[in-house]
Structure formats: C-alpha cells, structure tokens
Amino acid sequence: MPNPSAPRQSGRQQxxxxxxxxxxxxxxxFTKEEALAEADRCLNCPTHPCQNACPVGVHIPAFIAKxxxxxxxxxxxxxxxTSLLPAICGRVCPQEKHCEGHCVLKAKFGSVNxxxxxxxxxxxxxxxxxxRPPVPSVSTGKKVICIGSGPSSLACAAELRRAxxxxxxxEALHAYGGVLRYGIPSFRLPREVINKEVETVQSMGVKFKTxxxxxxxxxxxxxxxxxxxxxxxxxxxxxxxxGIPGENAVGVYSANEFLTRVNLMQAYKFPQxxxxxxxxRRVIVLGGGNSAMDAARCAMRxxxxxxxxxxRRSREEMPARAAEVEHAQEEGVKFEYLVTPKExxxxxxxxxxxxxxxxxxxxxxxxxxxxxxxxxxxSDFVEPADTVITAIGQRPNPTISKTTPDLKVTERGVIxxxxxxxxxxxxxxxxxxxxxxxxxxxxxxxxxxxAARKINEYLGEK
Amino acid sequence: MKENEILLKEQLNDVVxxxxxxxxxxxxxxKAGQFxxxxxxxxxxxxxxxxxxxDAHKGTITVIIQSIxxxxxxxxxxxxxDCFLNILGPLGTPVAIENYGATAVIGxxxxxAEVYPIAKALKAAGNKVISVLGARTKDLLILxxxxxxxxxxxxxxxxxxxxxxxxxxxxxxxGIVEAGEKINAGFVIGPIPMMKFTSKLMLELGIEPYAxxxxxMLDGTGxxxxxxxxxxxxxxxxxVDGPMFPARTIDxxxxxxxxxxxxxKEKLAVSQCEKDHKxxxxxx
Numbered sequence: 030m031p032n033p034s035a036p037r038q039s040g041r042q043q044x045x046x047x048x049x050x051x052x053x054x055x056x057x058x059f060t061k062e063e064a065l066a067e068a069d070r071c072l073n074c075p076t077h078p079c080q081n082a083c084p085v086g087v088h089i090p091a092f093i094a095k096x097x098x099x100x101x102x103x104x105x106x107x108x109x110x111t112s113l114l115p116a117i118c119g120r121v122c123p124q125e126k127h128c129e130g131h132c133v134l135k136a137k138f139g140s141v142n143x144x145x146x147x148x149x150x151x152x153x154x155x156x157x158x159x160x161r162p163p164v165p166s167v168s169t170g171k172k173v174i175c176i177g178s179g180p181s182s183l184a185c186a187a188e189l190r191r192a193x194x195x196x197x198x199x200e201a202l203h204a205y206g207g208v209l210r211y212g213i214p215s216f217r218l219p220r221e222v223i224n225k226e227v228e229t230v231q232s233m234g235v236k237f238k239t240x241x242x243x244x245x246x247x248x249x250x251x252x253x254x255x256x257x258x259x260x261x262x263x264x265x266x267x268x269x270x271x272g273i274p275g276e277n278a279v280g281v282y283s284a285n286e287f288l289t290r291v292n293l294m295q296a297y298k299f300p301q302x303x304x305x306x307x308x309x310r311r312v313i314v315l316g317g318g319n320s321a322m323d324a325a326r327c328a329m330r331x332x333x334x335x336x337x338x339x340x341r342r343s344r345e346e347m348p349a350r351a352a353e354v355e356h357a358q359e360e361g362v363k364f365e366y367l368v369t370p371k372e373x374x375x376x377x378x379x380x381x382x383x384x385x386x387x388x389x390x391x392x393x394x395x396x397x398x399x400x401x402x403x404x405x406x407x408s409d410f411v412e413p414a415d416t417v418i419t420a421i422g423q424r425p426n427p428t429i430s431k432t433t434p435d436l437k438v439t440e441r442g443v444i445x446x447x448x449x450x451x452x453x454x455x456x457x458x459x460x461x462x463x464x465x466x467x468x469x470x471x472x473x474x475x476x477x478x479x480a481a482r483k484i485n486e487y488l489g490e491k
Numbered sequence: 492m493k494e495n496e497i498l499l500k501e502q503l504n505d506v507v508x509x510x511x512x513x514x515x516x517x518x519x520x521x522k523a524g525q526f527x528x529x530x531x532x533x534x535x536x537x538x539x540x541x542x543x544x545x546d547a548h549k550g551t552i553t554v555i556i557q558s559i560x561x562x563x564x565x566x567x568x569x570x571x572x573d574c575f576l577n578i579l580g581p582l583g584t585p586v587a588i589e590n591y592g593a594t595a596v597i598g599x600x601x602x603x604a605e606v607y608p609i610a611k612a613l614k615a616a617g618n619k620v621i622s623v624l625g626a627r628t629k630d631l632l633i634l635x636x637x638x639x640x641x642x643x644x645x646x647x648x649x650x651x652x653x654x655x656x657x658x659x660x661x662x663x664x665x666g667i668v669e670a671g672e673k674i675n676a677g678f679v680i681g682p683i684p685m686m687k688f689t690s691k692l693m694l695e696l697g698i699e700p701y702a703x704x705x706x707x708m709l710d711g712t713g714x715x716x717x718x719x720x721x722x723x724x725x726x727x728x729x730x731v732d733g734p735m736f737p738a739r740t741i742d743x744x745x746x747x748x749x750x751x752x753x754x755x756k757e758k759l760a761v762s763q764c765e766k767d768h769k770x771x772x773x774x775x
Contacts, residue, residue, distance in 0.1 A: 201712050203530055203537070203577040211714075240579040242712055246516050266714040270726055277719050277726060279748050286715035294709070295534065300763040303536040303562055304709075305756035379748040426713055428731070 031072050037139040038067040045359040049329050052215045052297060055356060059149040068097040071141045074133055079143060082131040084475040085112045089128055093146055102159030104150040109163060113187040113230065114180065114474065116155065116222045119148030121213060122471045123350050155225060162229045166193035171257045171488045174199060176243045176429070179207020181461025181473035182262030183227070186235045188481030189260075194488065196235045197256075201242040204293065207264050208462075209470070211293040212285075212320065214327050244428035249436065249457065257491065258456045258484045261444060262477055265462035266426035271315065271419055275373030280309065280381035284320040284420035291327045309415020312336045313384050315370050316420030317347040319469075322354060324418045325362045333416070337363045339370065341389055346399040365412070367391070369402060374411055383413040423467045441466055450483055456491075458484055495574040498551060503633045506558045507601055508567045509543075515550030517542075517580045523612035524586030524703065524735050527554065528711040529566065530577035536562045539708045539730070541605035541680075542581060552580075555604035555633070561760040582711045586701070586735045588612045591676040593619040595667075595698060596642070597660050597689055599681025600626055603634050605703060606680040611641040613678075619643050621674065623663045625681065629654035660685065661692045668696045675699065679738070683747050690738035700738035704729045706749055721745055 041057045042048075048055055059067065071093045079089045088107050095104035108115040124130070124144040132140035154160040171194045175182040178200040190196045204210050206223040231237060243249060243263070252259055268283035270276055282290075287306070290296040294304035308331045314321050317340035329336045338357070340347055343366045347354065358364070368386040376382050387409050389402035430438045437445040437453035443466045444452055444459040452459050460476025462468060492498065492513045499511035517527060526541045544553035558564040569575070586609050594613050598606040603624050614620045622642040626632035627650045639645045646663045647655035656663055660681075668674060677698040679689045686702040693700035706718040706729050713731035720729050721742035727733065 201579065202710060203579075211710075240577050241516070242579060242582070245582055245712075246520060246580065266712065268714070268716045270716065270719075272726075277721055277742075277745055277749065279752050283716040286709060286717040289709055289715050294536070298534070299756065300760045302534040303760060305753045305760070307752065307756070379745060428712060 032069045033072055033134050034138050035066060035070055037070065038063045038142055038145065040142070040145050045361070048216065049360040050332065052330055054219050055216050058152045059145050061153075064096055064146060064149040064153075067142050067146055068093050070134065070138070071097075072133065078131040078133060079128040079141075082127045084127065084471055085478055087112050087118075087128070087147070089143055092150060093141070093143075096146060096150055101150050101154040101157065102161065105154035105160045108147060108150060111478075112184075112474070113162070113191075114183060114226050115147055115151035117180065117209065117218065117226055118471065118474070119144050119146075119151055120218050120222070121209075123469060125351065127471070160229070162233050163191050165190050165233055168195070169193040169488065171195065171491075172197070172255070173258045173260065173484060173488075174252050174256045175260045175262060177201075177207050177261070177263040177461075178205040178227070178237065179262060179264050179461060179473065180209060180470045181264075181477040182207070182260060183230055183477070184474040185260045185262060185460065185477030185481045185484075187230045187233060188478050189484060190230070190233045190235045192481070192485050194485075198235060198237045199241040199243060200237065200239050201263075202293065203239050205237060205239070211289045212323065213470075214288070214292055214323050216326070216330070217323070242428060244432040249429055249433045249454075253454075253456060257488055258458065260477070260480055260484065261429060261452070261457065261459040261463055262461045262473070263426060263429060263463050265423035265467045267424045267442075268419070269422045269424060271370060271421060273370060273372055275375050275381075276419070278373050278375040278381045278417075279379050280307070280415060281373055281417045281419065284314075284316065284324045284418055285423065287324050287418050288320065288327060291331075297327075297331060306331065307416065308333045309381075310334045311414045312416045312418065313412060313414040314338045314418045314420055315384070316340065316422070317342070317349055318420060318422065319349050319353055321420035322349045322357050324420050326357050326360060328416070328418065329357075329360050329362055335363060336361070337365055337412070339365045339368050339384070339386065339412070341367065341369045341402040342400065343367055343391060346391075367402060369404060371409070373417055381414055381417050383411045384417060385409060385411045423462070425463045425466060450479065456487065458487075492550075493574055495576070495578050497569055497571050497573050497575070500569070500571045503555065504630045506567075507555060507631075507633060509553065509555045509604075510569075511551050511553050512575065512578065513550055514552045514578050514580075517578065518545040518550050518552050519547045521545040521552065521581040522585035523588060523608040525581035525583045526711075526734065527552065527578050527580030528582065528708070529554070529575050531562065531565050531569065532576055535565070535576065537577075537709060537711065538562050538566070539582070539705070539711055541608075541703075543604045543607055552578075555601060557601040560757045561764050564761075579711060582730060583734050584732065586612070586678070588616045590617045593621065593672065593674045595664060595674045595677035595693070596620055596622045597664065597677065597679040597681070598622070598624050598638070599660060599679075599685045600631060601633070602679075602681030602685075603632070603638065606678060607634055607637055607641070609678050610638060614641045621667060621672065622646070623648070623660045623667070624655075625649070625660035625663075625685070627651065661689055664689065664692060665696070668698075676701065678703075678735070683743055683750065686738070687743035690741070690743075694739055701735050702738040702741060703735045704733050704741070704746060706746060707752065719749075
C-alpha cells in the first residue's frame with residue numbers, strides 16, 4: 030500500500046559551512062532505503078498529472094513503480110523511453126515547475142521527490158551496470174549532423190540515433206556538454222555525470238568531434254553537401270553586457286567568463302590546472318537568474334569575504350529557481366534587491382573599487398506580468414567591490430548565422446522557425462537557446478527531441 | 492598523419508619555435524589575420540596563436556610561438572611527431588585585404604610572424620608593401636627573408652643596433668615617409684606600447700592605422716567576453732570582432748591594464764612548474 034503521508038525524503042546534503050569550501054556535489058543521491066521510502070509515497074494515480082506536466086513526458090509513475098519493485102535498471106529504461114539523459118534531468122530540471130508542481134500530494138503532504146527518484150534510478154542503474162541505452166533501429170543510411178553538444182543537441186542526437194540514422198555531434202570547445210560543462214558548476218552537476226551521459230550516447234553509436242566551430246572551421250553549406258540534415262543546437266553563447274561606464278575595468282567578469290574559467294577550465298585548481306581566476310575580498314554579482322546564482326556560489330567557494338547578488342527587482346520577481354536561491358543563502362551569499370547598477374567605479378589603475386547603484390521601487394507590471402523597477406530619484410550609493418560579475422543574460426552566438434546569409438534570424442538574433450518548426454533552409458532544423466535566446470536545460474532537451482521527430486519525418490519523405 | 496600532429500618543428504631563436512601542424516579543415520578555411528586556440532594537455536590553458544601560414548593542399552598550418560609563460564613553454568617543448576591536444580580555428584574576422592596602394596606592414600618581435608600573412612595577402616592583392624621589422628636584438632629578429640619575399644621594401648631595426656638600423660620601428664617609418672613615400676594604410680602587430688605609438692605616428696603621417704589586439708581570451712568564439720576591448724568608445728570582443736581593429740580609436744591603455752590581470756598568477760604557475768619538474772623554465 031502506498032504511504033503518501035510519510036514525510037517527503039529530501040535526501041542528505043553537504044553541510045553549507047563545509048560545501049562553501051569545496052566543489053563537490055551539494056546533494057547526495059538517495060540511498061536505497063530513502064528511495065524505497067520515497068517511491069512508496071507515490072499513489073500511482075491513474076491520471077498521472079506529473080507525467081502530463083513533464084515537457085518530455087517521462088513515464089513517472091511507471092518508473093517509480095519499478096524502483097518500488099527493486100529493479101533500478103528497468104526504472105532507468107522506463108525513463109529513457111522518452112528522455113535519454115536521466116542523471117542530468119534528475120539534477121537540473123526545475124521539477125517544482127513541472128512534475129512536482131502538479132503532484133496530487135503537493136498541497137497536503139508535499140510532492141513526491143520525483144527529481145530525487147529519477148536521479149537515484151539513473152545513478153544506481155549506472156553504478157550497477159544496469160543502465161541499458163536503447164538499441165538503435167536498423168540503419169536508415171541517412172547522415173545527420175548535430176551542431177553543439179549541449180542538452181538540446183545531445184537529446185536530438187540520441188533520438189536520431191535511436192531511429193537508425195548515422196549521427197555526428199560537433200562541439201566547438203575541447204569538452205562535450207555545452208552549457209552543462211561550461212555553465213553549470215560541478216556542485217550542481219558533477220563532471221563525471223556529464224561524461225557518463227555523453228558516453229551513453231556514444232555507446233549508441235553517435236560519433237562526437239571536438240574543436241569544430243561551424244561557421245568558422247566549416248560552413249553550414251559545406252555540411253549540407255555531405256549530410257542529409259543538420260540540427261543547430263549551438264546555444265546562446267553571447268553574453269549581454271551592461272552598457273554602463275567602467276564595465277571594462279580590471280576585475281569585471283561576465284558570468285560566462287567567470288563560470289567558464291571555473292567549470293570548463295577548472296581554474297579553482299590553479300596552479301594544478303593552468304587557467305587562473307581572481308576574486309577579491311568583496312564580490313558583487315549583477316543579475317537574478319540561475320547564472321547569477323551559479324556565479325555567486327562559485328565565487329563563494331573561492332573564499333572571498335563577501336558575495337552579494339544585486340538584483341533590480343525584488344525577490345518575488347527574481348527568475349532564479351527558488352532552490353538555488355536558498356542554497357546560495359545557506360552558503361552565505363547576501364542579496365541586495367531593488368538596485369540598478371549605473372557605473373563600475375575604478376581606481377587610477379583601472380581596477381574595480383565598487384559599483385554605483387540607484388535604488389528602485391516596484392511599478393506597474395511589464396508584458397510578462399513582472400513588476401517593473403522604477404528608479405527612486407537621488408538614491409545613488411556606491412557599494413565597494415573588488416570583483417564584479419555581470420549575469421544579465423545571453424543572446425545567441427552569431428557565428429553560424431553570420432556565415433550563412435540564407436538562414437533567417439529575428440531581430441533578437443535567434444534563428445527564425447516557420448509554423449512547422451523548420452528554419453528557412455531546407456534540411457536545417459534548430460532548437461534550444463539558439464531559437465529561445467536563453468532558456469532552461471529541459472526546454473532545450475525538449476526542442477532537441479521534437480526536432481529529432483521532424484528530422485525523422487523529413488528524412489522519410491526525402 | 493594524425494590530426495594536430497607536429498610535422499615539422501624549427502627553432503628560430505632561444506625562445507621562439509615554428510611548428511607546421513597537420514590540421515586540414517583549418518588549413519582549408521584560414522585567411523590572413525585569423526588565429527587558432529591551442530591546448531597542449533589535460534588541464535591546460537586555451538592559448539590564442541596567430542596563423543602565420545597554411546597550405547590547404549597539404550592540410551597544414553604554421554604557427555610561431557614564443558615562450559613567455561608556462562603554457563607556451565610547454566608548447567615549445569613538444570617535438571616533431573607529437574600532437575597538440577586541441578586546435579580550434581580559424582577564429583576571428585579576417586583582415587580586409589584591399590588594394591590600398593602603398594601599405595606599411597610593421598612587426599615587432601614575434602609580431603613579425605603574425606603580420607607576415609597580412610603582408611603576403613596585401614602583396615597578392617597588388618599593394619606596394621613596405622615592411623618594417625623590429626626586435627630588441629639581432630637574435631630575436633625573425634622571418635626577415637620571408638618578409639623580404641613578399642615586400643617591395645623591407646627595413647629591419649634593432650633596439651641595440653646589433654642588426655639593421657639602430658632604433659625603433661617608429662624611427663624607421665618616419666624616415667621612410669620623410670624620404671617621400673606616400674603610404675595610405677598601415678598594419679601593426681607587436682607589443683601593445685609599440686602598437687600604440689606606431690598607430691599614433693601613422694595618424695600624424697597621414698597613414699590609416701590598423702592594429703591586431705591580443706587581450707586575454709578563453710573560448711575564442713565570442714562566448715565569454717573576456718577579450719573585451721574599447722574601440723570607438725564601444726565594447727568589442729577581440730576574438731570575433733577582431734583581432735584587427737582600426738587603431739585610431741583603440742583604448743590601448745585599457746588593453747595594457749586588462750592583459751596584466753594575471754601577471755602574478757602566471758609567475759606562480761611557472762615557479763610551481765619548476766618545483767614540480769625540478770627544472771628551470773628560464774622565464775623569470
């Protein structure tokens with residue numbers, strides 16, 4: 030009998046005082062006992078609102094039932110019917126917005142910890158050698174290129190391979206995973222998990238190549254001569270700058286640079302690794318999204334005296350996931366709300382000494398329903414800082430579109446899709462941040478899976 | 492032949508090595524003024540290095556590297572037959588090669604190697620190419636024969652007078668113009684102060700200056716923004732918008748400050764490396 034009123038298992042976490050000094054994962058994978066107790070809470074309700082709310086439609090009650098039956102391999106296979114990156118999704122999906130946000134237990138007892146269970150199934154099945162990637166269909170003889178090796182492209186590549194196509198993934202950097210690798214810190218997503226998920230896709234027969242920047246190393250046109258279809262999942266990859274005086278002062282990082290140094294280049298191990306990073310005594314992070322939280326939490330682990338996130342609206346409007354904000358606060362990150370940066374203040378050597386802000390109050394809601402910040406006159410103040418990290422968003426990297434004049438892009442620089450989800454070039458499909466301009470891992474994956482279906486149809490008709 | 496394999500290594504002087512590397516896709520796509528990002532080992536830095544030459548037919552690229560820190564020293568310790576771990580390119584916007592009439596091409600130190608492909612392309616486009624090569628001393632002056640082969644006039648100078656004219660490239664350039672040469676465009680690559688003063692002089696002499704900037708880079712694809720420079724009062728990314736920019740409005744002083752950000756850490760890396768390997772990099 031299910032036991033829904035049992036307390037929700039939240040899993041063990043590293044103590045905040047300890048974890049703010051290391052880059053090890055914050056949350057531990059469920060033990061078998063925790064997983065069984067949590068699986069037992071699931072009512073296996075016939076309407077499964079959780080599954081309906083999942084963008085990729087993971088068979089949630091079914092995989093939980095398999096955990097309950099003690100077969101983690103079967104549980105992982107059940108997830109992988111619709112999502113081939115379960116260890117990543119279990120960790121970085123905003124479950125509170127999707128599956129767990131719709132669990133029937135939510136109001137009364139607290140939602141089933143679906144993310145924790147997904148992660149348990151993937152990690153445990155993998156550790157026990159019971160994680161079996163799907164066997165690809167018989168070869169179709171069609172060749173497809175996926176540009177980028179981030180979540181969108183990985184998901185697309187895996188689905189295309191499952192359908193029997195010959196698939197190659199091209200990555201511009203020296204390691205696979207895209208934003209999972211350079212953006213998301215190891216304390217949220219260990220590098221080993223990314224490696225293993227990529228290996229799973231490789232084991233299905235997908236080929237991978239590093240150091241190819243499409244638009245520079247090879248053009249999209251050249252790829253189209255050799256391949257039957259192309260998926261562009263090259264991500265956002267162009268940081269927005271503040272456009273305020275002083276933003277080129279020494280000691281100002283974009284979140285992309287800061288996170289890439291820490292996550293991709295492992296600068297926190299310098300000088301064992303060769304890429305340096307510098308945080309001074311006082312760090313200010315400008316922005317309120319997930320990148321701002323990641324940057325603030327990485328900065329904290331480099332052990333400055335203070336890390337402050339400065340956001341122009343209030344906590345309520347802040348786009349970062351609630352759990353990330355809580356984790357950051359537990360780790361000692363401070364928050365300054367309702368402030369707009371006006372200038373990076375520097376000394377005579379061009380080095381940052383602070384940020385000049387004005388204070389805001391909340392005005393009328395904007396088109397997304399978030400209340401707009403309105404400046405309070407004569408409210409300027411300077412907050413001292415030695416390091417400033419700007420995390421105010423990204424736009425699509427123009428490398429491909431600049432070298433492919435026939436490929437239509439919108440004013441925002443994102444690749445334009447028609448009502449059927451196709452780009453302006455025949456045989457070229459796109460998804461993830463290159464069409465969204467900066468979204469979540471899950472939406473990117475979902476785009477990749479949806480595009481794989483379209484590519485499949487396209488290749489069938491071709 | 493393996494991709495990234497060093498087919499030929501040649502020592503140009505104590506600290507400068509030339510490598511010919513098998514990298515067919517880059518060789519096929521390369522244009523003058525572009526660069527590659529190299530990595531030598533796991534945990535290694537991503538280091539931008541100018542493409543000096545390429546041969547699409549043979550599938551090879553040529554780079555010339557000066558040992559200035561741990562990473563470049565380790566690159567220069569690689570041997571023929573070894574492979575670079577990663578090579579990404581060609582990156583950056585190619586230099587706009589037009590027929591400017593008479594052009595000045597100025598290279599300082601290892602910058603001579605970097606400016607060579609531009610001289611070659613300008614010559615091929617029908618320009619009169621006047622090259623000025625500068626180095627501290629005779630042993631550090633590289634690629635003089637190669638530069639002569641693509642230039643209508645070549646002047647070499649050394650700070651100590653051990654070879655060619657004694658003095659700076661700026662002295663030589665002023666001399667050429669004062670002798671009656673009318674030059675329309677000038678391309679300069681070298682240490683930042685040298686580029687700053689040469690650009691300034693060119694403006695005085697009525698030459699439109701262009702300089703290739705070398706800020707700290709990470710990915711080289713426009714993703715991180717670490718290579719921000721200020722040109723015409725605007726923030727530009729050297730990796731994708733450059734590295735060559737019209738020099739009349741470059742904020743060279745900001746560039747000097749930003750490239751100095753990790754000097755202390757670079758020293759630490761060298762001393763740590765010497766301790767670990769019980770060797771002397773000779774880079775202090």
